[in-house]
Amino acid sequence: MLVPYNWLKEWVDLKEGPEELAQRLTLTGLEVEGVFNAYEDLAPVTVVRVVSVAPHPHAEKLKVCQVSDGERDYQVVCGAPNVREGLKTAFAPPGTVLFTGEKISEAEIRGVRSEGVLCSPYELGVEAKKDGLIAFSDEVSLGRKVIEVLGLYEPVLEVAVTPNRGDCLSIYGLAREAAAVTESVLRPFSPPSLPLGEEIFAETSVVIEVPELCFRYAGRLIKGVQVSESPFEIQKRLWFCGLRPINNVVDVTNYVLLFLGQPLHAFDFDLLEGRRIIVRRARPGEKILTLDGVERPLDEGIMVIADASRPVAVAGIMGGEETAVTGKTKNIFLESAWFNPSSIRRSSQRLKLSSESSYRFERGVDPEGVINGLELAASLIQELAGGEIVPGRVDEYPRPYVAREIRLSPKRVSLYLKVDLPQEKLIDLLKKVEVKVERGVEDLICVPPSYRHDLTLPEDLIEEIARLYGYDKLPVAVPRAEIVGRPPRPFDRLLRRAREILTALGLFEVINYSFISPRFVSLLGLEDDPRARTLSLANPLSEEQAVMRTTLIPGLLQTARVNVFREVPDLKIFEIGRVFWPREGEPLPEERHFLAGLLCGRAHPPSCHQRPRLLDFYDLKGVLESFCHALGVRGLCFEPGAGEPFLLPALSVALKAGEEKIGFAGALRDDVLEKLDLSGPIFVFELDLEKLCHLVETKKTYQPLPKFPATFRDLALVVPEELPAGDVLAFARELSFPHLEDVQLIDVYRGKGVPAGEKSLTLRFVYRAKDRTLRDEEVNDLHQQVTEAILSRFKAKLR
Secondary structure (H helix, E strand, O other): OEEEHHHHHOOEOOOOOHHHHHHHHHHOOOEEEEEEEOOHHHOOOEEEEEEEEEEEOOEEEEEEEEEEOOOOEEEEEEOOOOOOOOOEEEEEOOOOEOOOOOEOOOEEEOOEEEOOEEOOOOOOOOOOOOOOOOOOOOOOOOOOEHHHHOOOOOEEEEEEOOOOOHHHOOHHHHHHHHHHHHOOOEOOOOOOOOOOOOHHHHHOOEEEOOOOOEEEEEEEEEEOOOOOOOOHHHHHHHHHOOOOOOOHHHHHHHHHHHHHOOOEEEEEHHHOHHHOEEEEEOOOOOEEEEOOOOEEEOOOOOEEEEOOOOEEEEOOOEEEHHHOOOOOOOEEEEEEEEEOHHHHHHHHHHHOOOOHHHHHHHHOOOHHHHHHHHHHHHHHHHHHHOOEEOOOOEEEOOOOOOOOOEEEOHHHHHHHHOOOOOHHHHHHHHHHOOOEEEEOOOOEEEEOOOOOOOOOOHHHHHHHHHHHHOHHHOOOOOOOOOOOOOOOOHHHHHHHHHHHHHHHOOOEEOOOOOEEOOHHHHHOOOOOOHHHOOOEOOOOOOHHHOEEOOOOHHHHHHHHHHHHHOOOOOEEEEEEEEEEEOOOOOOOOEEEEEEEEEEEOEOOOOOOOOOOOEOOHHHHHHHHHHHHHHHOEOOOEEEEOOOOOOEEEEEEEEEEEOOEEEEEEEEEOHHHHHHOOOOOOEEEEEEEHHHHHHHEOOOOOOOOOOOOOOEEEEEEEEEEOOOOHHHHHHHHHHOOOOOEEEEEEEEEEOOOOOOOOEEEEEEEEEEOOOOOOOOHHHHHHHHHHHHHHHHHHHOOEEO
């Protein structure tokens, strides 16, 4: 929340400056994130002289001006009536954000280039004048910052109000808090006295059909208003607090919202069918066009403000376009209410719609402040827009506020705070926050004010005493706790080892949200896949995080997009996390640990020592083979064609243990990359760690270093093209001949000397005896048996 310091000072006699006040508020529980000058966006605006003025070639009312700041000349297209040669005025270059929120950019206006804007007093936030340029005296130096020349300084506190302190979401609420923590005097606020009577009930009525959702609803009728622009001072305060001025009626409702924290809404009374208000639940099939221009479907879980035939506002959140106040409005019905915070929060989340009003209703407004806000707003509207306030006010109050009574034991305060405070001190501290206190036999009987919804328990009052007394004055005690550890489970050790290995292989670990966008199901082509059965969240943070992930790939792709769009195209990343698969008839999903990775970009950083190259499929396969070898995985094989709809069939493999699929790896399809605005190649892999852990051999067996030398023989075979080399290699390694130590594939050849449709494989066999050096005759005999076994198994030919 943005809080102008000088507006705050109007209601509390502060001796502290803005920075000191920020520190005091932060130390007592209201974090002030920063203090800034409301005019700081105008820092680039400088004083310039108009060197020349020429007519615009294509527009009669525009002029083409050459201006100078003493160091550089600029060309500006300007339509101000008082622009003239020699005038010293304010110039905003491209990139400047004016006081009105408009961001300046270089533009072409009717065929003439304009390199900035010459500013009016209104655009600088100085005064209401809009139709002329601000003028400086000749004594002002060129190039000086305008905020220095005019002394523009308005400190604004950026306060992070915690969810339980809805009473501080207003200028007056923060003034109360500031008075309490600085021991300053708070100026009391009294609502204006407006005419009462029965006349309003002849004009309109209010019916509350849902008293459990709407605790109080009040209204005033004002006739004969003139909708126009608000006075400059009100506009300026709205700008300071981050709101945009609209017209005098709407601006008053926002002004009172900021000042008292009471949301209000003004309806065009003549557009209300039946001239009455009904607070009810939405009906099936109803829709409303809200003030943001979006037509929103409603359901029975959403409370609405309706007239005789249709919803005219989403209660506590946003009004409807059809009954909005416009320049044609003459009669208005002004609403002030107290709604159920939980109902407003649910409706806001269902509609994905939040506003300044809903933000306050969700945190609780003052039930006894409903009338104060209504009367102040009605009085200001009459003052600024004219009109007549119809005597009387509607005030439906089906569930009146009942003050809470809390018994507080002074002994309990001493026990919690470890400091003995006399009863007089406790009473004095509580009265600073307007808690009414009476002495009981042993306890203090405390009644919090109506706006403090967070004070419900004795512990809440003790916290108030502690922060007002000063946390720095309380004795410091280090808590004692017994720390009990447990040895890591085998699966925990597997996860830790997997992270170590992948990090050593040059991959970086990422941690993504478990929530993903539903669009990834169709983007990855998983419509007919079991992974398309995602678990939807009841209250998602956003549409991009609406379902629980069934695969880790979407999170890695989103991470890749973020990095690539920020000029980081070379990525080697992995993630270890849970996926969530819904189970039929079960309230909770099945959770499994998966490992996934993504590789894209260059294989090595740019260097003069090696040629640059892009990562390819063999880099991916090498990472997986190295990972499995280091982890001790046995029995895992790579089978061509992963069968995944988002991978290229020719550049993908399924990782299998026997007939069971453990995971997949491969290159993403081009159409998938195009949907993500990425360029390839991009390689991904995913493994089910809970299945993989059964293939890990945890026992290590010692093998002494060989004492005798090895010898090797090569075997060149011609086999059909469609025969995978891995099948030949796997068969050779499974041969149980004595002294056969290892088999490697060292060459695959296609070309001259090899018939079409066939290929040549060269295998290297390593032979070694443990007790002696093998003779050539023994090796040749063994190798002949191995050769015959392979030739017979695959119907191969020697090359």
